[in-house]
Amino acid sequence: MRTYPFTAVVGSDDMALALALCAVSPAIGGVLVRGEKGTAKSTMVRALAALLPAVDVIAGCRFSCDPADPDPRCPDHAQHSAAAARRPARLVELPVGATEDRVIGSLHLEKALAAGITEYEPGLLAAAHRGLLYVDEVNLLHDHLVDLLLDAAAMGRSTVERDGVSVAHAARFVLVGTMNPEEGELRPQLLDRFGLTVEISAPRDPALRAEVIRRRLAFDADADAFSHRYQAAETEIADRIRLAQEAIGGVRLSDAALVKIAEVCSAFEVDGMRADIVTARTAVAHAAWHGRTTVTRADIRAAARLALPHRRRRNPFDAPGLDEELLDAILGDQEPDPPSPEQPDPTEPDPTEPDPTEPDADGNGPDLDGPADGSSEPRAESAGDDPLPDTTDDEPGKSRPDAAADPPPDARPQTPGAGPGTHRTATPGGAFRTRLFTVAGSGEGEAGKRSRAITSIGRTVGSTPLVRGAGGSVHLTATVRAAAPYQLGRGRVGAGLLLRHSDLRMAVKEGRESNLVLFCVDASGSMAARTRMEQVKTAVLSLLMDAYQRRDKVGLVTFRGHDAVLALPPTSSVEVAARRLADLPAGGRTPLAEGLLTARETLRLERIRDPRRRPLLVLVTDGRATSGPDALIRSRRAGALLAAEHVSSLVIDCETGRFRMGLAAALAQSLAAEYVPLGEVGAQALTAAVRDSRGRAA
Structure with a gap:
């Protein structure tokens, strides 16, 4: 071919x-x-x-040793012969x-x-x-x-x-x-x-x-x-x-x-x-x-x-x-060490020659090295090309987690149901180390670093018969144990073990799997206060960083105005999620039920595409529901639907202030979800809580 x-x-x-x-x-x-x-x-x-x-190899060497310089540590060194062969x-x-x-x-x-x-x-x-x-x-x-x-x-x-x-x-x-x-x-x-x-x-x-x-x-x-x-x-x-x-x-x-x-x-x-x-x-x-x-x-x-x-x-x-x-x-303009007069460099490209990147008259491809100075055609610089840290934050010398500057008001994305002038965009602060949130039970998804699962890597916890086409490593002890009772019946004579395909056993290993972390973020008017939205974005950005380190897929659902939007379909690119988060505006009513239903539909479709990957729904809200009649009741019903489907959920309560309504805690109960106040997302908060409890016990 x-x-x-x-x-x-x-x-x-x-x-x-x-x-x-x-x-x-x-x-x-x-x-x-x-x-x-x-x-x-x-x-x-x-x-x-x-x-x-083409390469010259020693005939019969499985490691392609060079006949002119054979490797003395080659595993096939004892079988090396004088015969040589040439192959591509x-x-x-x-x-x-x-x-x-x-x-x-x-x-x-x-x-x-x-x-x-x-x-x-x-x-x-x-x-x-x-x-x-x-x-x-x-x-x-x-x-x-x-x-x-x-x-x-x-x-x-x-x-x-x-x-x-x-x-x-x-x-x-x-x-x-x-x-x-x-x-x-x-x-x-x-x-x-x-x-x-x-x-x-x-x-x-x-x-x-x-x-x-x-x-x-x-x-x-x-x-x-x-x-x-x-x-x-x-x-x-x-x-x-x-x-x-x-x-x-x-x-x-x-x-x-x-x-x-x-x-x-x-x-x-x-x-x-x-x-x-x-x-x-x-x-x-x-x-x-x-x-x-x-x-x-x-x-x-x-x-x-x-x-x-x-x-x-x-x-x-x-x-x-x-x-x-x-x-x-x-x-600079000077050569680091120009060639000596006794050894001129005749191959130095002439700047007066035609551009070698252009195809020739026969239609042949361009020269591989571009212009003679090693550069390529000019290209527009992106925000990531700036070699110096961005110091536009309130704290001098501290770089922002999002490389690009905030877009102008007329360029910011509009969420359906929110008219112009009804939203603001807050900038997240620096990410922090978060607590480890996992999916309950044990799964069988792709190897990762979040939830407990039977995976291809990890500690061996058992064995299973070999299934044709399945990958994994052979469990030697279990294979020998399965074959041992049948050696006399198979006519074994002398050393060695008579094996059948049915004797082979594969190791069952328990490790950690990666999950689908679906963020469902409230971007309504009740969240639009600058300080609160900055805290929310910082917490979600930190959870995105955690998802990146644990090799998860991520998705982003936002809700505000009268509807919810799948701002980012599930993907392995948490970088895109971070950019979408940075540009997320806030304002308008709170369609909490629509947000939950959109998250439920997203998880349903993803379950069809990738049934082995278990989801973790992270709902970031203060628990309010103000869009449409019976908004609060509909949100509770939507939460009950997710709970009935055994979706592992986490409710991050963003309600602040001295007098709190506790709506997010009630929503967590209908979702059968873990409830975490916004200030306790970070690992440092958990460490402080454990330290305080130890002090009280003493």
Whole structure:
């Protein structure tokens, strides 16, 4: 099956450059491609594999050892022969649902039980050695698997210590992850482990979009003829990657260039030293890619643009970005260490030459590195590009949790039932650590960090017969126990165990699951007082932060005026929820019943889409209901419907003042929900309460 040509992809210069640099130097640590759906992310990654040089391997070695430099610690070292073979570089795709055994390998179960032989069965990391490892939707992969991948990519080796197996083998590969930010972000700690990151979006120019369609239709109509048109360009890029790989060892990184790299990383206030190291490696690879023997200002600039944006995230709700004007100011106009007269650089690009990003007359794709100075086309800066903290809060020097400024009054979203001039928008304060709120009972949802559940990871609490197609790890003791009574009847002679498929038992593990946390927020006039709404938004923002850390899906229902709105359908992107919350206006009547019914319908639909994920409804209100006749009675009935469906709920009471009506507490009873006053959402309030109770007991 033909692969779409790498050089035929339109308008993805930054991604093409990042992929090429990682192919030249896998030590960079791979590239993370962030972009909306349908932007050829997977197409480019699969096309890159066809451009990688073929590799020489020792015949029969399961770990693809190089005949010229065999690994003395290879598990197959004792079986290495003098025969060699050449094969194309592999593209190994890691599915989102892969287990740890499949990724790093495990004990060969059949040989262990039947023949008593302890043998390691390699996983996907071994298959990807000296090739390309591609993880689509890496943000949906379990965090512990992402850690395994990034550790192997950084160290160049995979170490397995499990099930009586102690093995280490080489695992040097080009790691590429793609993700759609709408489906949730990676944690900053994991983002930092990726060497480079690239933002990609569909072109907005109709002419470019038309060209994309034209090329895709031509490829689908006749893949061979279309690929032949780009064969010369593909061969040129493949040769360029090979030559850069051979030349990278001779590239000189001067002390002046190192100091300049350190100045750039320090100015952008990135944490740790990984950014400096990755930027240096990328700059060297960029110089080799251009055929230079000395790292120049252009190489440092190109490296910083790819290595630093994702490392500036201090808060999970911060957007990656880089202020390129500040970058240019730091780099200045002088080269860090110009080539000596005895060794001129003949490959330095001529600024008078035509722009290499334009397609040539034959329709071939653009040059991979964009303009000669390593930059891309100018782009509009977003709020996340500002490298300095926003100090517009009342407290000097304290950054706001929402990066964007409040929109002007005429640009703020209107909630149905509320006319112009009837709402205000309050800004939330800094998030705090919240108490842990869980769903009652034990579930069977996706592994996470909130409620108790039977999951794929955790402590082993039992075993169950193997079901075909089901994942998980084998429970060795239970398997042996199930097979032992039948050994004589099966005619066992000598050592070893005679197994049947029916003997296999899978481990049942108890851990924590992620949940759907649906926020139902009262934005009516009774909540519109500036101080109260700020407190409400701060509490909800803190709960969103908690949901982010516990890998939950979140949704947001708001109600005010005469109706309720699903402001955010359930999603893994808590960043979007935080932005919607920051722009939430308040004012008008209180349609509490409509809010509860909208939440109930949202949970019903989500139960159909994802039946294993249990919901937690978080109702933020003061308990008032003032919209329509019998508003209070209807709200109680709506609460009873949710309680009858056994929806785990939490009522956060926002009523303040000396004289309180206690409506939220009564509503919590009809919902069979946990009742929490607004001031007790934070973990510090719970700690203080426990401390006080201990003091009274003493």
